Amino acid sequence: MRKAPLLVLALGCLAPLPLAALEVRFHPADTVYSHEVDAGRGLSTVVLQNVALVQREGGAVTVESLEIDVRAGGQTVQMQAVPTAALDASAQQMSALEAAGVLKLYDFHFQTSRSLGEGIKMAPSRTLAAGTGLLVGGRALMLAGPADEIAVIARGKDAAGRPVEAQGTLQVRVHKSPNEYRFPLAGTSYVGAAPSLHSHHRWAVPQEFALDLVALGGEGRTHKGNGETLEDFYAYGRDVLAVGDGEVVEAVGDAVETRDRLRQPGESAEAFLQRTVAEQNKLLAQGLRAPLGNYVILRHAGGEFSQYVHLKQGSVRVKAGDTVRRGQVIGQLGQSGNSTEPHLHFQVTDGPDPLYSRGLPVVFQNVAVEGLDLEGPIPLQTGWVVTAKP
Structure with missing residues (x-):
């Protein structure tokens, strides 16, 4: 009878550990859109914006490898292994940002609330305890041919080595x-910025396929002189046109413009960047949409929305509920919000929210690319000079 407690103890030591419940999650989920780079060579790019490895429950698991497989017709045609050093760096960086409150403040950019899910915290390493996750963002792939599926496979071991x-x-x-x-x-x-991989747009969900549009003078610059005033910029004040028939969902036109956000003569690039970040934080303190400045959002057929951002103060000519026609003037190009020089930020999304909707690829029927034998509905690239045909 005295041996019974020892038997119970022994059986307890042999009880299996809870099985790991590791998941691979995506945001956006289900689909990734490609961006054509060279139709003749069959080249296109895709970006996996947010890949989350989530351990919901059970024992801890250590992630040892992360593999991205591109498949066509059920066959793997391309494979990318994410280095463990990159996983380590991401875990450390994201957990530090979470602890500092940055992820919550900039959730519209990182969108961790949607990729990880409610109640999941960032793990500080590749070892994921229950209720923690590891976020891997911005994995880019160049596709050299057709592809129909991308699989992400995470492998590791639990605390028992299984x-x-x-x-x-x-x-x-x-x-x-x-x-x-x-x-x-x-x-x-x-086209100052497009969905090209070296553009800042491509790495954020709402603006993945957005465009920044400016104008060039004869000397190949965006402004005359030192660019000290808004009027020095060739694009400033140009009419902004509705890209298609639609209904105005939202219109803001009273945000203040200032030339103080322009790069000042003699200001170094580093100093300008620091000042720009500080000004951006001031805008965010006013509200998450303050960096948009003046903007118009239109609803089109098929659940698509066009968004026109950083418009000139006092230039917006439409209001919510208005019906607009393709080519109608809705405002003028400006310098409001988080803008370092006058330009039009344009994007098409799957919803009206400029911060949490998903960006959609967009092509235009009436453009020709200067210096290239290209025109019609083609994806635009950063650095192109394009002319809109009447």
């Missing part, structure tokens, strides 16, 4: 809009 594996998949899609859009500016424009 292998753990989780997999998630995304469908690769070429977006086909039900609408025929026309360029939002007349004449010739310079």
